[in-house]
Amino acid sequence: MTSTTPDTGAPYDPHAQVHLGVFQVGVGSLIWDDPAAAPHVAIETFVQVVKLLERGLFDAFFLGEGLRVRENRGRVYELDVAGRPDAITQLTALAAVTEKIGLVATQNTTYNFPADLARRLASLDLLSGGRAGWNIVTTDNAWTGANFRHGGWLDHERRYERAGQFVAAAKELWSSWEPDAVADFGDAKSWARPGAIHPVERHSDLVDFRATATVPGSRQGRPVLFQAGDSDGGRELAAAHADVVFSANTEFGKAVAYAADIRARLARHGRSPDSLRILPGASVVLGDTTQEAEEKARWIYHQQVSPARAIAYFEQYWGTDLSAYDPHGPLPDIPPSEDELDPSRGTLPIERRKGKLALIAQWREKAERENLSIVDLAREVTTRHAPFVGTPSQVADQWAEYVRTRAVDGFNILPDRIPTSLEDIVDRLVPELQERGLYRTAYEGDTLREHLALPPLASEGAQP
Numbered sequence: 001m002t003s004t005t006p007d008t009g010a011p012y013d014p015h016a017q018v019h020l021g022v023f024q025v026g027v028g029s030l031i032w033d034d035p036a037a038a039p040h041v042a043i044e045t046f047v048q049v050v051k052l053l054e055r056g057l058f059d060a061f062f063l064g065e066g067l068r069v070r071e072n073r074g075r076v077y078e079l080d081v082a083g084r085p086d087a088i089t090q091l092t093a094l095a096a097v098t099e100k101i102g103l104v105a106t107q108n109t110t111y112n113f114p115a116d117l118a119r120r121l122a123s124l125d126l127l128s129g130g131r132a133g134w135n136i137v138t139t140d141n142a143w144t145g146a147n148f149r150h151g152g153w154l155d156h157e158r159r160y161e162r163a164g165q166f167v168a169a170a171k172e173l174w175s176s177w178e179p180d181a182v183a184d185f186g187d188a189k190s191w192a193r194p195g196a197i198h199p200v201e202r203h204s205d206l207v208d209f210r211a212t213a214t215v216p217g218s219r220q221g222r223p224v225l226f227q228a229g230d231s232d233g234g235r236e237l238a239a240a241h242a243d244v245v246f247s248a249n250t251e252f253g254k255a256v257a258y259a260a261d262i263r264a265r266l267a268r269h270g271r272s273p274d275s276l277r278i279l280p281g282a283s284v285v286l287g288d289t290t291q292e293a294e295e296k297a298r299w300i301y302h303q304q305v306s307p308a309r310a311i312a313y314f315e316q317y318w319g320t321d322l323s324a325y326d327p328h329g330p331l332p333d334i335p336p337s338e339d340e341l342d343p344s345r346g347t348l349p350i351e352r353r354k355g356k357l358a359l360i361a362q363w364r365e366k367a368e369r370e371n372l373s374i375v376d377l378a379r380e381v382t383t384r385h386a387p388f389v390g391t392p393s394q395v396a397d398q399w400a401e402y403v404r405t406r407a408v409d410g411f412n413i414l415p416d417r418i419p420t421s422l423e424d425i426v427d428r429l430v431p432e433l434q435e436r437g438l439y440r441t442a443y444e445g446d447t448l449r450e451h452l453a454l455p456p457l458a459s460e461g462a463q464p
Helices: 043-055 087-095 114-127 142-148 158-174 232-241 252-268 290-304 307-318 356-370 374-382 392-404 420-435
Strands: 019-024 060-063 102-108 132-137 200-203 208-211 224-228 244-246 284-286 388-390 410-413
Touching: 019 043, 043 060, 043 087, 043 420, 060 087, 060 132, 087 102, 087 114, 102 114, 102 224, 114 132, 114 158, 114 208, 132 158, 158 200, 158 232, 224 232, 232 252, 252 392, 284 290, 284 392, 284 420, 290 374, 290 388, 307 356, 307 374, 356 374, 388 392, 392 420, 410 420
Parallel strands: 019 060, 019 410, 060 102, 102 132, 132 224, 224 244, 284 388
Antiparallel strands: 200 208
16 A cells, blocks of 8 residues: 555455456467467367456456457568457357356447347347447548448547447437346246337447347346546546456556546546546556566567667558668668658557658657667567566555555556466465455356446436
């Protein structure tokens, strides 16, 4: 505990426990080319991982989503992990080989339809016995949208407006079967009680449908809602609708500020601090000694951006072939193209969509000032160091302060290598957490909502 308990919008809790999930990405910084890495798109790998996490008593496993394979200058980016089965289909298969762990599908509100997605998520929730979750994401990226004949369909700010309407509609659909709608006696006059299943109707320029839900609620009522909420729009969407918020704020001071902001927004929406779990994404690097952990972290940091990846990264900004340049040499001496940044490597942050030339000028100045090579600079501007590096005991002590002050409620682990980094956490860190009373020693419920210790689900019905 700090000398002065920070204001996180929730009281200090000496009995708080760490909630853990794993966010497995389809593209990104995963070190897929490590000889010890498991095959990335093989079902056997996902079965191995989800069973490992269930042994480690994790709350949830959830899949990132890539709606289009990333490219570099118009060609598939072969240095990146590519390929991902549909998340709901994949998690339904994993539900059959697990008993407790939550299964969370990342699904996009821009390129799906509310009644259809609500039905598919409800089916996963029902078939898994109440273990489903939905990681709500948005995009206005026209390059991604071209796969759906919707390139440039939504203005940047309106994507959250659609998301709010979309989620509200899904929640109304999930609550449209009354709890006793289905008869439970063999001699009932009808399978469903007349009038107990209600059609749902929504009409706006962003969400327009009339539908009747096809399945009843699960044991947890509806899927648990996750939201990646770092932007102002994302935070508002999380405060209005989410059960779990997923952010990048792992530095303690930033985590405290984020928690206070989110909980203030919850209050404005009439929700209690305990109605939402805060689980930032975090990488963990463990070693037998501090020095060993730090050396491993440095190796991971360098592996995430290889020389070839560094060249490809700057090709995106220069808009031309840079393969003739030495990645261990200075930045290219040729001017970049005048065109703004090509979005084909994935959704771009709003601040990177304009001002490419000014950004490159800043990079040149930094590289000259600090004598950085192409690969050095790429690592500086693209890779985040793991926030938790040390022995299992040291990391457990850090996490105790985070959860007891309520800066976070736990973490969504971002594994750098699969299954190695997850085996370290399950076999070495989890026992340390359990010794401190920070982590369960057995699952105490059956549903994802129970694992997250969320309050009972109130009837939600229509949302404004």
